Amino acid sequence: MxxxxxxxxxxxxxxxxxxxxxxxxxxxxxxxxxxxxxxxxxxxxxxxxxxxxxxxxxxxxxxxxxxxxxxxxxxxxxxxxxxxxxxxxxxxxxxxxxxxxxxxxxxxxxxxxxxxxxxxxxxxxxxxxxxxxxxxxxxxxxxxxxxxxxxxxxxxFYGPKGTKSYTNTLVFDRIRAGKRPFVPVSATAKRSLxxxxxxxxxxxxxxxxxxxxxxxxxLPIDPNRKTYAELVGIASEVTGRRIGYTVLPMFVFRIGRRFNPTLDEMFELLARYRQDNVFDSSKFAARFPDFPVTTYRKGIEQILAE
Missing domain, CATH: 3.40.50.720 (NAD(P)-binding Rossmann-like Domain)
Incomplete structure (x- = not known):
């Protein structure tokens, strides 16, 4: 059991x-x-x-x-x-x-x-x-x-079937709904998802x-980390349409947290969105070299096809 x-x-x-x-x-x-x-x-x-x-x-x-x-x-x-x-x-x-x-x-x-x-x-x-x-x-x-x-x-996280994360909610769910995605803090910092x-x-x-x-x-990730700008670019290629995005800077969250409990709870995590986030899963890859890791492109294709 x-x-x-x-x-x-x-x-x-x-x-x-x-x-x-x-x-x-x-x-x-x-x-x-x-x-x-x-x-x-x-x-x-x-x-x-x-x-x-x-x-x-x-x-x-x-x-x-x-x-x-x-x-x-x-x-x-x-x-x-x-x-x-x-x-x-x-x-x-x-x-x-x-x-x-x-x-x-x-x-x-x-x-x-x-x-x-x-x-x-x-x-x-x-x-x-x-x-x-x-x-x-x-x-x-x-x-x-x-x-x-x-x-x-x-x-x-990012993923299919109602995955709850800031990246899904602010970026991919909005793209799928035909809306302009919101990027938290920085579009140029590399993300580990x-x-x-x-x-x-x-x-x-x-x-x-x-x-x-x-x-x-x-746990294993695609080691080819992408910025939010690059992730939105992949979504543009997948959908065949040009997708822009809006960066939400820190001051927006500072103001919003005063009125929105969800933003207030999120605030302590925003520091990791300012700069590269480099999560190293090489130990797992070395121990389980045959484990198939989903690439960002394949993941985005699946999310947007739902």
Whole structure:
């Protein structure tokens, strides 16, 4: 049995498909309102802030994947994420279950220096501090021998089927709707984006590779990083029409955050849009050289064809 804790989002759904295709037919989906992805999926309703419910959800699992996402709300993150992580670690320790933690890069510094698995945590705000806390809890449990686990870390998403990210929302969703895309902060800084199905397939592969445990892994991206100007240019080629864009400078977000809670929550992350964002996934590429990574062009073609 392999269990997905935090079922329902695009990462978890594609993870369930990939596990079913290539690794196991015994899949358990856990969330407050789980829905089957594969016909044979087992559904478990659980609140992962409840320790007993989390233990019951994990029981009998060989591997658990923690893919929980919470709304972009700092106070909510500070209150719930550490509790969820503690409960999941305790449950995996209790039942002898391996733990695969799907993580992001919010704890990394917003500088153009390459980000590797050894980059020190230097969060620039509350959400970054929470993510650093979760990763540290996971690493401490692994180092202490309480659990056998690994961290799979991803940069910003882009992808199909309702993928939620600033790049999808501001750029590709607007292009698909025939609207002028908005570019956050800079059109000339290179971006590191991960295609969401690639992230899920890589997470499933890591979870089912015994020697991947005990480590942090940067999940695979197309290493040919593009600027937003270049991404919009590819979209122009794909659609056969000239597409312009509007850059939203920092002062727009500074003003907007006073009136819009979503912009306020986004603000701490904007530093990484000012300059190149270089997420290095060469460790994964060296270990899994045959893993097919979706190019930006193929990804954009798929998004705009939906």
């Amino acid at each position: 392999q269990t997905i804790l935090g079922a329902g989002g695009p990462i978890a759904d594609e993870l369930a498909r990939e596990l079913f295709r290539n690794h196991t037919k015994e899949i358990r989906l856990v969330s407050r309102k789980p829905v089957k992805v594969n016909d044979t999926d087992e559904l478990v309703v659980a609140d992962l802030t409840d320790a007993e419910a989390t233990s019951r959800a994990v029981a009998g699992s060989k591997i658990a994947y923690l893919t929980v996402g919470l709304p972009l709300n700092s106070e909510l993150w500070e209150r719930q994420f550490p509790v969820i992580m503690r409960n999941v670690i305790d449950a995996c320790a209790e039942h002898g279950t391996k733990l695969v933690f799907f993580d992001n890069t919010y704890m990394y510094p917003g500088t153009p220096a390459p980000q590797t698995e050894h980059t020190a945590y230097q969060p620039g705000g509350r959400k970054g501090r929470v993510r650093g806390q979760l990763a540290t809890m996971m690493l401490d449990a692994m180092d202490a021998g309480r659990i056998k686990g690994l961290i799979g870390r991803a940069p910003e 991960i295609w969401t199905p690639d992230a899920s397939r890589a997470l499933a592969l890591l979870g089912n590779t015994p020697d991947a445990y005990g480590q942090t892994w940067h």
